[in-house]
Amino acid sequence: MIHLDTSVLVDGLTGPRRSAPALRALIERGERIGLSTLVLYEWRRGPRRPEELQAQEALFPSGAAAPFGFREAAVAADLYSRVRRPRGREIDLAIAACAISHDAGFWTLNPADFSDIPNLQLVDVGGL
Numbered sequence: 001m002i003h004l005d006t007s008v009l010v011d012g013l014t015g016p017r018r019s020a021p022a023l024r025a026l027i028e029r030g031e032r033i034g035l036s037t038l039v040l041y042e043w044r045r046g047p048r049r050p051e052e053l054q055a056q057e058a059l060f061p062s063g064a065a066a067p068f069g070f071r072e073a074a075v076a077a078d079l080y081s082r083v084r085r086p087r088g089r090e091i092d093l094a095i096a097a098c099a100i101s102h103d104a105g106f107w108t109l110n111p112a113d114f115s116d117i118p119n120l121q122l123v124d125v126g127g128l
Contacts, residue, residue, distance in 0.1 A: 001032045002123050003066065003099040005108035006042040009035070013055050014048075019109070022125045023059070033059075036066045036098035038091060068094060072101045083116050096120045 012019035026033055035043075040062055044053070056062075068076075076097035080086045086093060096117045099106040105123035108114055114122060 001034060001102065001104040002026065003095075003102065003104040003106050004033060004035045004039060004060070005095065005106065005110065005114075006039050007109035008107050009039065009043045009056065009060075010046070011109055013052050013059075026125065027059075034064065034066055034102075034104065035060050036072075036095055037068050038095045038098060040065045042091065066098050066102050066104075068098055072097045075101050079117055082118055089113070093117070 008019050008023070011017070012023045023033070043056065048056075066072075072094065076090075076094040079093045079097055079100075080090070083089070083093070092113055096106065096114055098104075099121070100119050105121045106114065107123040107125055111122055111124075114120055
């Protein structure tokens, strides 16, 4: 299982869709891909065109998004206390907590933002 960061959704489903081939390759090789409700929130609050929202729903239905519940909140709070400079990173820490809680790898286009988070399995899809 791989959880997606908002950066991948934006890059894969909008504009030139640079990450679309890698997304397609992961899906074709049978990789389970999901996202958290927090990523869904970040994605939907942006200026999205109807066709972008339709593509997201077709690939990653909102109803299947991993929830941010009490377990994820506890992991996020622990991460907040363990990383350096957590202020301003609360949403990223909560998104990471969802991936950790669901034992999922995490694909982001901003790996430096997540590289110091303990137990987060960053996924590099550069070779696809």
